[in-house]
Amino acid sequence: QRPIVRLLSCPGTVAKDLRRDEQPSGSVETGFEDKIPKRRFSEMQNERREQAQRTVLIHCPEKISENKFLKYLSQFGPINNHFFYESFGLYAVVEFCQKESIGSLQNGTHTPSTAMETAIPFRSRFFNLKLKNQTSERSRVRSSNQLPRSNKQLFELLCYAESIDDQLNTLLKEFQLTEENTKLRYLTCSLIEDMAAAYFPDCIVRPFGSSVNTFGKLGCDLDMFLDLDETRNLSAHKISGNFLMEFQVKNVPSERIATQKILSVLGECLDHFGPGCVGVQKILNARCPLVRFSHQASGFQCDLTTNNRIALTSSELLYIYGALDSRVRALVFSVRCWARAHSLTSSIPGAWITNFSLTMMVIFFLQRRSPPILPTLDSLKTLAEDKCVIEGNNCTFVRDLSRIKPSQNTETLELLLKEFFEYFGNFAFDKNSINIRQGREQNKPDSSPLYIQNPFETSLNISKNVSQSQLQKFVDLARESAWILQQEDTDRPSISSNRPWGLVSLLLPSAPNRKSFTKKKSNKFAIETVKNLLESLKGNRTENFTKTSGK
Numbered sequence: 001q002r003p004i005v006r007l008l009s010c011p012g013t014v015a016k017d018l019r020r021d022e023q024p025s026g027s028v029e030t031g032f033e034d035k036i037p038k039r040r041f042s043e044m045q046n047e048r049r050e051q052a053q054r055t056v057l058i059h060c061p062e063k064i065s066e067n068k069f070l071k072y073l074s075q076f077g078p079i080n081n082h083f084f085y086e087s088f089g090l091y092a093v094v095e096f097c098q099k100e101s102i103g104s105l106q107n108g109t110h111t112p113s114t115a116m117e118t119a120i121p122f123r124s125r126f127f128n129l130k131l132k133n134q135t136s137e138r139s140r141v142r143s144s145n146q147l148p149r150s151n152k153q154l155f156e157l158l159c160y161a162e163s164i165d166d167q168l169n170t171l172l173k174e175f176q177l178t179e180e181n182t183k184l185r186y187l188t189c190s191l192i193e194d195m196a197a198a199y200f201p202d203c204i205v206r207p208f209g210s211s212v213n214t215f216g217k218l219g220c221d222l223d224m225f226l227d228l229d230e231t232r233n234l235s236a237h238k239i240s241g242n243f244l245m246e247f248q249v250k251n252v253p254s255e256r257i258a259t260q261k262i263l264s265v266l267g268e269c270l271d272h273f274g275p276g277c278v279g280v281q282k283i284l285n286a287r288c289p290l291v292r293f294s295h296q297a298s299g300f301q302c303d304l305t306t307n308n309r310i311a312l313t314s315s316e317l318l319y320i321y322g323a324l325d326s327r328v329r330a331l332v333f334s335v336r337c338w339a340r341a342h343s344l345t346s347s348i349p350g351a352w353i354t355n356f357s358l359t360m361m362v363i364f365f366l367q368r369r370s371p372p373i374l375p376t377l378d379s380l381k382t383l384a385e386d387k388c389v390i391e392g393n394n395c396t397f398v399r400d401l402s403r404i405k406p407s408q409n410t411e412t413l414e415l416l417l418k419e420f421f422e423y424f425g426n427f428a429f430d431k432n433s434i435n436i437r438q439g440r441e442q443n444k445p446d447s448s449p450l451y452i453q454n455p456f457e458t459s460l461n462i463s464k465n466v467s468q469s470q471l472q473k474f475v476d477l478a479r480e481s482a483w484i485l486q487q488e489d490t491d492r493p494s495i496s497s498n499r500p501w502g503l504v505s506l507l508l509p510s511a512p513n514r515k516s517f518t519k520k521k522s523n524k525f526a527i528e529t530v531k532n533l534l535e536s537l538k539g540n541r542t543e544n545f546t547k548t549s550g551k
């Protein structure tokens, strides 16, 4: 099923028809289409945030007439675009042209009452639409998919691809976040922002991580952080005179305690009053305290943190790397899928490698090509327009994509994938660390099995959680995958064949050519998995819980 997004003409906006199967490739810049985004990260974020503020989420009857639905909603103001999706029921995302329309809609909305239960009155932008007379509509609307295809369908698609390059690009197209999914992510943040605004009226809830860094896969979690910089009013106007006016505030001994207190009340608030927020867990003793919950209507697993500006900056850096060359995202998606297929990553935190670390490894590898495909972070720093220091860490790098020269390297994705596995299959992990700031290996500063320098907090290792056995598993699989791709050179089936080949051979754990390998190792892996699970459960209960889930 193809998703449909209809954009009606609005004053001040350009009418666009985004029906995906009719869209000339790359004609609309969304940040997630094949076309490489050239907008600044901050521009993209602001634009999407503003769109989300004009948007509502509506739970609809299963069968509904799209025309009648739109006609009904148009009473409250002109609609810019809408789409439907299914997630335990039918939902509609409706973007009005003007923010004011939402007030009108809320004024025409009732708080439900039932005989058995009492509703906690709360006026959000999440509604329930009911049919007045119970005559149900015949027609079903077309709904947009929020999850990728099944593995079976995907493998079929990949088997019929023309080349390994084609396979990598197909995988990217199938898994990348769609326009609708991205809208839903920004809308969810915006709905949470409304809740947080009850305490902090000027706060902003910003998405970060793979939802915005262009490396997100359909189904990935939604990382969001509560930005209180406006509330802190860091840029308060300078007023002349002999006095300085300050707010009366409560003080606590540390930033960490302040964060815990803020997240604690927000967790309570989401739990008690947040429509659609379920399974709220306050994980406040973690290294990076967070509130985790499911947003039922969107189906997103959400992690809310505060004070996480460096993570947002990391997301911006990855966004830039993803935008510089079309091969970057294709390679990262394939490596992430490969790692997931072999249980190198997991949704449970533990001694596993994370998607964030894998992305850093791909970036580092692309910096090491000759000529390099990606510039080092230090060279992005020299091109910077402005200096940026966050919590004492130098986060200066160029934000304007047009200032970065494209690479002269013309290597194919097939070659790069093979070389990636060879490079890391033979990397001296025992001696060297990975450092995207300088784009070269350095001596490891400690004995962690895998050391990937945090690009901004340079004394930290982002893969500190990875155990020796997990690293060894990565190395073994990388070597084996390089070998499989080497064999492919001589052993490629004809195009019409649906025999697993190329990328599919790498993604199948039980491919014939890896059977003997899998058999030998399977017992050992099972023991390791149990060991890692125990380690992670232990870790969950301690202060050292780190955010290490790798979907």
Ligand code: GTP
Pocket: 208, 209, 210, 211, 213, 215, 216, 217, 220, 221, 223, 311, 312, 314, 315, 354, 355, 356, 454, 461, 462, 463, 547, 548, 549, 550, 551
């Ligand atoms: P997914 O697995 O698709 O969710 O990828 P992700 O990049 O969103 O990873 P995750 O949800 O685990 O973390 C969200 C963001 O937090 C990442 O993109 C990073 O910016 C940051 N982050 C995650 N782990 C670490 C870490 O160990 N160190 C640092 N400095 N930042 C991290």
Ligand code: MG
Pocket: 209, 210, 211, 220, 221, 222, 223
């Ligand atoms: Mg994430």
